[in-house]
Amino acid sequence: MKAIHQLSTFQNILSQYPQEEPLNRFLAVYYKQNKQMGSRDRKIASRLVYNYFRLGNILSDLPKEDRLTIAEFLCNSIPNSFLAHFNSEWNAKTELPLKEKVEIIKTEYPGFNLADVFPFHQHLSPEVDQEEFYLSSFIQPDLFIRIKKGEEKQIQKVLASADVNYTLIDQQTIAFLNGTKLEEILPDKGNYEIQDLSSQKVGEYFMPDKWDKWWDCCAASGGKSLMLHDQQPDIKLLVSDNRESILENLQHRFALAGIRGYQRKVLDLTQNNNQVLHDYAFDGIILDAPCSGSGTWGRTPEMIAQFAEYKIKFYSELQFKIAANVIPYLKVGKPLIYITCSVFKEENEEKVAKLCKEFDLEIESEKLIKGYHIKADTLFVARLIKK
Numbered sequence: 001m002k003a004i005h006q007l008s009t010f011q012n013i014l015s016q017y018p019q020e021e022p023l024n025r026f027l028a029v030y031y032k033q034n035k036q037m038g039s040r041d042r043k044i045a046s047r048l049v050y051n052y053f054r055l056g057n058i059l060s061d062l063p064k065e066d067r068l069t070i071a072e073f074l075c076n077s078i079p080n081s082f083l084a085h086f087n088s089e090w091n092a093k094t095e096l097p098l099k100e101k102v103e104i105i106k107t108e109y110p111g112f113n114l115a116d117v118f119p120f121h122q123h124l125s126p127e128v129d130q131e132e133f134y135l136s137s138f139i140q141p142d143l144f145i146r147i148k149k150g151e152e153k154q155i156q157k158v159l160a161s162a163d164v165n166y167t168l169i170d171q172q173t174i175a176f177l178n179g180t181k182l183e184e185i186l187p188d189k190g191n192y193e194i195q196d197l198s199s200q201k202v203g204e205y206f207m208p209d210k211w212d213k214w215w216d217c218c219a220a221s222g223g224k225s226l227m228l229h230d231q232q233p234d235i236k237l238l239v240s241d242n243r244e245s246i247l248e249n250l251q252h253r254f255a256l257a258g259i260r261g262y263q264r265k266v267l268d269l270t271q272n273n274n275q276v277l278h279d280y281a282f283d284g285i286i287l288d289a290p291c292s293g294s295g296t297w298g299r300t301p302e303m304i305a306q307f308a309e310y311k312i313k314f315y316s317e318l319q320f321k322i323a324a325n326v327i328p329y330l331k332v333g334k335p336l337i338y339i340t341c342s343v344f345k346e347e348n349e350e351k352v353a354k355l356c357k358e359f360d361l362e363i364e365s366e367k368l369i370k371g372y373h374i375k376a377d378t379l380f381v382a383r384l385i386k387k
């Protein structure tokens with residue numbers, strides 16, 4: 001009976017979900033309005049809804065209940081009571097490798113096409129291993145932290161005495177299962193940052209020198225800037241974004257990390273900002289561009305259904321415009337670090353090729369930092385040198 005009740009909660013949530021809103025935000029409000037749901041009910045409801053969206057467009061003509069059962073089979077690697085109720089045979093096979101589970105589903109539903117999990121596959125960067133990428137849609141990514149330099153021993157000591165599962169990736173990086181309540185285990189937020197593994201790897205392309213002047217021009221709440229500062233605390237830093245509210249978050253995070261001497265400006269980089277910037281010349285610019293976010297949809301699978309193909313062109317043009325407006329402030333011989341969290345070639349390799357064609361830039365290195373096979377995001381980074 002419990003499973004039937006869980007199914008009806010799932011259906012109720014889906015019928016109320018307005019689509020254009022981030023799912024986590026909608027669920028938080030939904031649970032506030034449905035106080036009768038205990039923490040276990042909420043956990044199961046979230047699992048069902050998220051797993052459902054992980055199917056993308058697979059077998060989109062089937063009734064929702066059937067699609068949910070398929071999603072539960074693919075997305076869980078241990079049996080559960082919901083699947084036991086609706087398909088006990090599959091429930092006994094949840095531990096099988098994903099590829100075998102796909103074959104089992106195909107025998108019952110010959111119309112199952114794995115590529116339908118990601119409807120925009122013709123836009124994928126050539127580097128992406130398509131089958132591996134599609135299969136990764138069924139797996140929730142991990143939660144990663146980047147430990148501030150010098151705090152490694154302290155954090156490992158706390159973790160060793162805490163009752164928590166974690167994986168030490170390297171000295172600076174630790175992976176936790178998603179949903180781990182980090183704020184309870186590591187309450188001192190000043191000595192680490194929550195930052196995806198691939199996002200951390202992007203930092204290897206910065207290579208700042210002492211006393212350099214750097215500009216993080218789409219800084220948001222400062223994830224990349226904090227990493228840059230940790231690499232080279234003696235740089236002069238300008239951070240900007242077109243959203244004032246997000247720069248307030250940055251200010252808060254910087255204060256927690258003990259960073260004070262930096263400049264902050266609200267700038268819309270689709271506009272000419274020469275009146276404000278005419279005196280500036282940078283030794284490095286980080287352009288972590290607004291993008292489709294398609295390399296992070298493992299964390300927000302509802303985006304697969306919400307995203308529209310025309311937006312790829314929109315982001316691609318926006319990225320070009322912003323790059324065109326920041327390149328004049330880069331010194332000759334110095335790097336523009338172009339970053340996206342996208343898996344689309346139009347935002348990545350093709351964008352970088354176009355920038356090099358239109359401006360005096362050459363590619364020193366570029367890479368699609370693949371995270372889909374290791375429960376992390378996928379990001380693109382290019383280090384472009386001004387000639």
Ligand SMILES: C[S@@+](CC[C@H](N)C(=O)[O-])C[C@H]1O[C@@H](n2cnc3c(N)ncnc32)[C@H](O)[C@@H]1O
Pocket residue numbers: 217218219220221222223224225240241242243246267268269270288289290291322
């Ligand atoms: C991918 S996010 C940056 C993430 C950030 N670097 C980090 O590591 O946390 C892109 C940012 O670009 C900003 N943005 C979008 N359009 C912009 C514009 N026209 N001018 C300046 N910033 C813009 C967005 O507000 C967003 O915060």
